[in-house]
Amino acid sequence: ARITLRQLLDHAASHGYAVPAFNINNMEQGIAIMQAAAEVDAPVIIQASRGARSYAGDLMLSHMIDALERTYPDIPLCMHQDHGNDEATCASAIAHGFTSVMMDGSLKADAKTAADYDYNVAITRRVVDLAHWVGASVEGELGVLGSLEHGGGEQEDGHGVEGKVSHDQLLTDPDQAVDFVRATKVDALAIAMGTSHGAYKFSRKPDGDILAMRVVEEIHRRLPNTHLVMHGSSSVPQPLQDMFNQFGGEMPQTWGVPVEEIVRGIKSGVRKVNIDTDCRLAMTAVFRKVAAQARSEFDPRKFLKPAMDAMRELCRERFEQFGTAGHA
Ligand code: G3H
Ligand code: 13P
Ligand code: NA
Ligand code: ZN
Secondary structure (H helix, E strand, C coil): CEEHHHHHHHHHHHHHHEEEEEECHHHHHHHHHHHHHHCCCCCCEEEHHHHHHHCCCCCHHHHHHHHHHHHHHCCEEEEEEECCHHHHHHCCCCHHHHHHHHEEECCCCCCCCCCHHHHHHHHHHHHHHHHHHHCEEEEEECCCCCCCCCCCEEECCCCCCCCCCCHHHHCCCCHHHHHHHHHHHEEEEEEECCCCCCCCCCCCCCCCCCHHHHHHHHHHHHHCCCCCECCCCEEEEEEEHHHHHHCCCCCCCCCCCCHHHHHHHHHHCCCEECCCHHHHHHHHCCCCCHHCCCCCCCCCHHHHHHHHHHHHHHHHHHHHHHHCCCCC
């Protein structure tokens, strides 16, 4: 059954768990998530980026979600727009059956100028108004995703910000978070604590200098009733890096967000945890393995079925680690 982000995260907050939000672009990823959820009785957040919508097409994507919902009628399903960049993107997502949208008004902001902040408040507030009229939820974002380690921000597309900004400018400011939530009435707030999108988050296992979970704790202390969202939360597991490289991949050693740090966040109001890279890596490491080990194979299903299985395993693990399991 389709539910909103607000309904799901309210339930998660009252039971002390978080929900992983997995990105999809295709049928195999959708099936992997739903199979994992069904195995452990977890509610799901499926999210699609603007890139996913143009890759699959809105019609294909929305009918696929309908099919997943009907195939797994007992699994509560929130369909969410990841990193919406304007009102039109959010409105058209809702028109295609999304029950939740992210209005990322921080996308435009290279640094925390007052004008950037005012823009973010104004556009997020407009999206909240339109979404709430039709019963959909809204996630806003405040802060810049980007590496504290390298002293630079990134834009949400993973490209570096011109004229790098300081650590303090990357991290979400707790005072501003209080003001932003009050001014916009968002249902959930994405905050920046040092994570970034993609595989290359940290060049060592992160400590408090480069992964500032204290920011999450401080914002939760100030906004105890606000659902917090962690982006860039793939863990980039070593076994997946190893498999990818063992079969001809070239991924330099990298570190993601340790699951225990996410679990710490869940104790401080984190209710939605965005994961895309881990799912991509699980699937493509298996593609490489099949390509290397069955060199005459050309049936795509022989690649896609084990890739789907690997993603399903990854999703099930996160449902268990984040306490989502058992709450469907
Ligand atoms: O926001 C980042 C997500 O991983 C989606 O990535 O824009 O390549 O689909 P994408
Ligand atoms: P990862 O690249 O760490 O999986 O983050 C995904 C994300 O934040 C999507 O919005
Ligand atoms: Na941002
Ligand atoms: Zn993100």
